[in-house]
Structure formats: structure tokens, C-alpha cells
Amino acid sequence: xxxxxxxxxxxxxxxxxxxxxxxxxxxxxxxxxxxxxxxxxxxxxxxxxxxxxxxxxxxxxxxxxxxxxxxxxxxxxxxxxxxxxxxxxxxxxxxxxxxxxxxxxxxxxxxxxxxxxxxxxxxxxxxxxxxxxxxxxxxxxxxxxxxxxxxxxxxxxxxxxxxxxxxxxxxxxxxxxxxxxxxxxxxxxxxxxxxxxxxxxxxxxxxxxxxxxxxxxxxxxxxxxxxxxxxxxxxxxxxxxxxxxxxxxxxxxxxxxxxxxxxxxxxxxxxxxxxxxxxxxxxxxxxxxxxxxxxxxxxxxxxxxxxxxxxxxxxxxxxxxxxxxxxxxxxxxxxxxxxxxxxxxxxxxxxxxxxxxxxxxxxxxxxxxxxxxxxxxxxxxxxxxxxxxxxxxxxxxxxxxxxxxxxxxxxxxxx
Numbered sequence: 472x473x474x475x476x477x478x479x480x481x482x483x484x485x486x487x488x489x490x491x492x493x494x495x496x497x498x499x500x501x502x503x504x505x506x507x508x509x510x511x512x513x514x515x516x517x518x519x520x521x522x523x524x525x526x527x528x529x530x531x532x533x534x535x536x537x538x539x540x541x542x543x544x545x546x547x548x549x550x551x552x553x554x555x556x557x558x559x560x561x562x563x564x565x566x567x568x569x570x571x572x573x574x575x576x577x578x579x580x581x582x583x584x585x586x587x588x589x590x591x592x593x594x595x596x597x598x599x600x601x602x603x604x605x606x607x608x609x610x611x612x613x614x615x616x617x618x619x620x621x622x623x624x625x626x627x628x629x630x631x632x633x634x635x636x637x638x639x640x641x642x643x644x645x646x647x648x649x650x651x652x653x654x655x656x657x658x659x660x661x662x663x664x665x666x667x668x669x670x671x672x673x674x675x676x677x678x679x680x681x682x683x684x685x686x687x688x689x690x691x692x693x694x695x696x697x698x699x700x701x702x703x704x705x706x707x708x709x710x711x712x713x714x715x716x717x718x719x720x721x722x723x724x725x726x727x728x729x730x731x732x733x734x735x736x737x738x739x740x741x742x743x744x745x746x747x748x749x750x751x752x753x754x755x756x757x758x759x760x761x762x763x764x765x766x767x768x769x770x771x772x773x774x775x776x777x778x779x780x781x782x783x784x785x786x787x788x789x790x791x792x793x794x795x796x797x798x799x800x801x802x803x804x805x806x807x808x809x810x811x812x813x814x815x816x817x818x819x820x821x822x823x824x825x826x827x828x829x830x831x832x833x834x835x836x837x838x839x840x841x842x843x844x845x846x847x848x849x850x851x852x853x854x855x856x857x858x859x860x861x862x863x864x865x866x867x868x869x870x871x872x873x874x875x876x877x878x879x880x881x882x883x884x885x886x
Contacts, residue, residue: 497765501758502802508751509806509859510813515748516851517814519741521844526734527703529666532599533674536703537710537725538568540695549693552717556698561709563701564596567693569682573641575621575675577629584625586639586675588682588693597699600664600676606633607662614680618661622671626663635660641685656685667841695722752859755802756866763795763870791871792864799863807856817845 539556540546546567553565569588574581591609595601601609605623612618619639621631631637641654658677665671677685683692698713700706706725714721727734813820821843825831833841 497758497762498798501755501762502798502805504755504758505752505799505802505859505863506806506809508748508755509803509855510810511751512745512748512855512859513807513810513847513852514813514817514845515744516741516855517810517845517847518817518843519737519744520846520848520851521818522737523734523741524846525668525844526730526737529599529668530670530730530733531703531726533666533668533670534726534729535568535597535697536700536706537698537723538695539698539710539714540722542720542722545688545692546695547689547692549696553696555717556696556713559709559713561700561702561705562713563699564593565699566590566593566597566697567679567695568697569679569686569688569694571641571682571686573639575625575629575631575637575639577631577635577637580629582625582628583673584639584675585673586619586677586682588677588679588685590679594676597697599666603664603666605663605665609662609676611661612676612678614678616661616678617656617658617681618677619658620662620664620676621660622674623663623665624672625675626660628672631660633660633663639685654685749858752862756799756862759795759798759863759866760870762798763791763867764873766791766794766870785875788871788875791874792867795867795870796864799860799866803856803859803863806859807852810855811847811852814845814847818843 539552546552549567553567556562556565567590571586571588573584573586575584589598589609589612591612594609600620604620607620609620612620619637621637626632629637636657636659639656639658641656643654662676679693683690686694698706698710700709702709703726707727710723710725714723821832831841833843
């Protein structure tokens with residue numbers, strides 16, 4: 472079978488057992504460095520993709536994609552507004568809400584809370600809360616019973632469990648015969664949810680009618696309407712165009728105002744960490760350069776003989792390009808396989824280490840999720856593979872060019 476001379480000799484040089492073991496060691500180091508660099512890139516970017524996915528599914532599954540409300544007052548015709556909103560092809564669902572900030576107290580413990588007044592019949596259309604209950608369900612929220620559903624961390628902070636009575640303190644004063652006192656209301660804990668995110672420490676749900684009475688709204692009034700879009704990232708643009716279609720000015724907000732900084736931080740970290748980890752690939756590429764430079768020095772006599780037998784400078788250059796490319800190809804391929812295996816198992820590996828050592832690397836008190844997620848993406852694999860192979864190929868050019876400049880007479884002068 473016909474094979475070009477440069478390919479044949481280059482593969483022989485790569486596979487041959489060299490007398491100079493130091494060169495073989497440097498070749499192995501460069502190959503392993505490239506493999507580890509590619510594997511680390513795949514694992515880290517997969518973990519960042521996992522955080523990005525969890526942000527979308529958990530955090531942004533709990534908070535509204537967008538809200539629409541009146542300026543400075545409550546909304547009375549929320550049902551007509553909702554019906555008009557869901558007529559849009561981009562809107563999946565809409566639900567009314569009443570929202571209040573305050574403090575929950577129990578057994579002498581106090582913690583800040585954001586209370587969402589919801590209608591259980593509508594809430595499941597715009598939120599994933601119903602899928603993350605550890606105790607109870609949304610059906611336990613009944614108008615007039617003043618039940619409350621707490622996040623798991625929030626319940627832990629104030630020492631409350633299902634069936635306990637907690638006191639909600641609103642930052643509004645009421646005037647009574649005893650003087651000015653804060654507005655208080657006792658609630659019974661009827662459910663606990665856990666989404667594994669920071670929302671578990673600051674969010675609570677009550678029935679929308681109870682929240683409206685607490686805020687002294689008139690019957691049928693709400694703070695606004697929550698909207699879920701089929702395209703999360705189109706929410707900032709779509710909510711403004713929808714608001715402009717009404718015959719009165721409406722106040723709009725979207726998830727980029729409440730949690731957009733977290734999403735942008737993850738995207739920035741992914742780019743910066745990827746850029747830094749590419750330095751490992753560059754270091755491995757420099758090892759390929761040093762390997763080929765030493766090989767060229769070691770094979771000066773062979774190069775000279777090939778030149779006297781008619782090999783062209785271009786042919787000599789291609790011989791060493793083949794050798795360096797093979798090192799890069801093997802290192803990149805092994806790194807790709809190792810990276811995919813680790814990316815698919817890193818969540819289980821970290822969970823096993825946490826169970827074994829009895830520690831938690833990602834505490835929900837500090838981080839927005841409490842475990843290490845991972846998600847492989849094909850475009851990341853393609854980008855990493857092409858970049859690593861390209862860098863390793865470019866690293867062969869200078870040593871191969873130096874080999875092609877070898878003069879036969881000068882190399883064989885003292886032989």
C-alpha cells in the first residue's frame with residue numbers, strides 16, 4: 472500500500488524506541504499534559520454548564536420570568552389581564568400574586584422572609600414549587616386558614632415544623648389604643664419545600680386571599696400577575712411589548728432584574744475559567760515544541776542522509792509535523808475520553824466523597840445550590856477538541872521548519 476515518505480518516516484520516528492530516554496520522557500509528559508488539560512477543560516466547563524442549567528430550572532423555575540402590575544396601586548382586573556396575556560403565543564401561563572416582605576418569628580428566633588400570596592390553582596402553571604415539597608403540598612393552602620409553606624432552610628433557621636405556629640411581622644405600623652404597634656399575624660406551617668437553592672432560606676407561600684387581607688387589599692385585588700414564557704431569555708423583550716399593548720401604563724419587571732447578575736456571573740466565570748485552563752494546553756504544546764527540537768537535534772544525521780537521497784526541505788518538514796501531530800492527536804483523544812467519563816460521573820464522585828468524609832463542599836447557606844451539577848454539551852467538546860488539536864499542530868511548525876533548514880554537508884562534516 473502506498474504511503475507518502477514523510478508520513479511513513481514520521482510514524483516510524485514516533486513509534487520507535489529511542490536510545491535517548493529523556494526525549495521519550497518529554498514526549499510522554501507532553502502527551503499526558505495535553506490529555507490532562509483537555510480532560511480538565513471538559514470537566515470544568517461541564518460543571519459550569521450544570522450550574523447554568525440548575526439556575527434556569529431551579530432558581531428561575533421558582534421566581535417569575537416576568538411580572539406586570541399597576542404603578543403605585545393594586546390591580547383589580549387581573550383576570551382580564553391574564554386572559555389577554557395568555558393569548559400571546561410566547562406566553563405559557565399567567566397567575567396572580569400578592570407579595571410582602573417581613574420577618575418570621577418562632578421560639579425567639581427571627582428571620583427575614585419574602586411572602587408570596589398565591590392561588591394554588593394557578594401557581595403550578597408558572598412555578599415548579601409543587602414538585603419540590605418535602606412535607607405537605609400546595610393543596611394545604613386554604614383561604615381563611617392562614618396556612619404557610621416554608622423553605623426548608625427557613626424552617627430550620629426558626630426551628631419550625633409542620634403544625635407549628637409562626638408569627639409574621641410586616642414592616643408596617645398599626646395605630647391602636649396601645650399606641651403604634653407592628654402588624655402581626657399568626658400562621659400555621661402546613662408544608663415545607665426544598666429546591667436545593669438559596670430560595671429555601673428566604674421564601675414562603677400563603678394563600679392569595681390571606682395575603683390580600685394581610686395587606687388590607689379590597690376583595691379581588693392583587694399586586695400583579697406573574698408570567699411564564701416559553702423562551703426564558705426573550706422575557707425582557709416580550710414583557711415590554713405586551714405591556715405596551717394595554718391602554719394604560721403598567722409596571723413590568725423580569726428575572727434579569729432579580730437574578731440576572733447571578734446568571735451573568737456564571738457565564739463570565741465559565742469564560743474566564745475556560746481561558747485559564749487553556750493555559751494547560753499551551754504548556755503541553757510547549758512540551759511538544761521542546762520534544763521536537765530535541766528530536767531534530769538527535770536526528771541531524773538522519774535528516775542529512777535523507778536530504779542527500781533526494782528528500783526535499785518540505786518533505787523533511789512534514790516528517791516532524793507528522794510526529795508532533797501524532798503526539799497531539801493521542802493526547803487530545805485520551806483527554807476527550809477521560810474528560811467525558813469524569814464529566815458524566817463527577818456529581819456522583821463528589822457526593823460519594825461528601826458521604827465518606829462527612830463534609831459538604833457546597834452548602835445551600837452559601838451557594839445557590841447544594842450539590843455539584845454537570846452537563847456535557849456537544850459544542851464544548853467540539854470546541855475543546857479542535858482548539859487543543861490546532862494548538863498542538865501549530866506547535867510542530869517551528870521545530871519542523873528548523874529540521875528542513877538542516878544542511879547535509881554541515882551535519883555530516885565530522886562523521
